Amino acid sequence: MTAEQRILLVEDEELIGEMVKLNLEREGYVVDWVADGAKAAPTLAAHAYDLIILDVMLPNRTGFEIARDVRKAELDAPILMLTARSETDAKVQGLDSGADDYLTKPFELAELLARARALIRRAQGRRALPSTRAVKIGRYAVNLDTREAETNEGPVVLSEKEAALLELFAKHPGRTIPRADILEEVWGMDAAPTERTVDNFIVRLRRLFERDPETPRHILTVRATGYRFEP
Incomplete structure (x- = not known):
């Protein structure tokens, strides 16, 4: 890891903010910490970040709103969302807002650090890939380099x-990919999501690309195993 890797931490709980900032800095990251949701935008405008860690419940602006703003601005920093709510709806809302991963409070510090490493590593790997690559899904196409796509929304x-x-x-x-293989390939072994994480992402992708998300034709469920993709 280079010393220039920079993380924005948006967290209003002082003890959590101090703990996370201190331990990320011990890992060698440069960390900017703000406790007010309204301060996230000017901070993001001032620096380029390798990772954004967002609490959901913040003064003045929620983490969901900040994540949506980040994606509208086409910033490519991965987003790790922290939430005290374990309900699936809250997690899906975070993913829909543009988050790449989520962690439920209270969390183990080692898990947060592992997820931060995984998100940064994968973002750097994707930036290094040659362009232009695309995925066709029915009537839509996704530019994998910019991650831009026309969708149902x-x-x-x-x-x-x-x-x-x-x-x-x-x-x-056309190949069935087990959920465990998807977790390993996309999230990596040093992160700790569950198979339900994969399901949440599939729900989001179907809503974006399937004509009828309830009866998908391209991202198909293989019962008790995983998923199969039919372009």
Whole structure:
């Protein structure tokens, strides 16, 4: 890791903010910490970040709103969202807002550090890939270099994980990919998501690209196993 890798931490709980900042700095990262959601935008405008860690419940602006602003601005930094809410709806809302991963409070510090490393590593790897690469999904196409796509909801910029998941599917059309393999390929062994994480991402992708998300034709469920992609 280079000393120039920079992380924005947006967290209003002082003890958590201090703990996370201190330990990230011990790992060699440069960390900017703000405790007010309204201060995220000017901080993002001042620096380029390798990772953004967002709490959901913040003064003045929520983490969901900040994540949406980041994606609208086409910033490619991966987003790790922290939430005290373990309900699936809250996690799906975070992913829909543009987050690449989420962590439920209270969390183990080692897990947060592992997820931070994984997100940064994958973002750097994707930036190093040659252009231009695309994935065709029915009537739509996704530019894997910019992560831009026309969708059922209009033009969107996919998250790093969404694009990586589509790229994995595109490499293996017609093949059943077990959830465990998807977790290893997209999230990596040093992160600790669950198979439900994969399911949440699939729900989002179907809503964006399938004509009828309830009866998908391209991203198909293989019962008790995983998913199969049919372009």
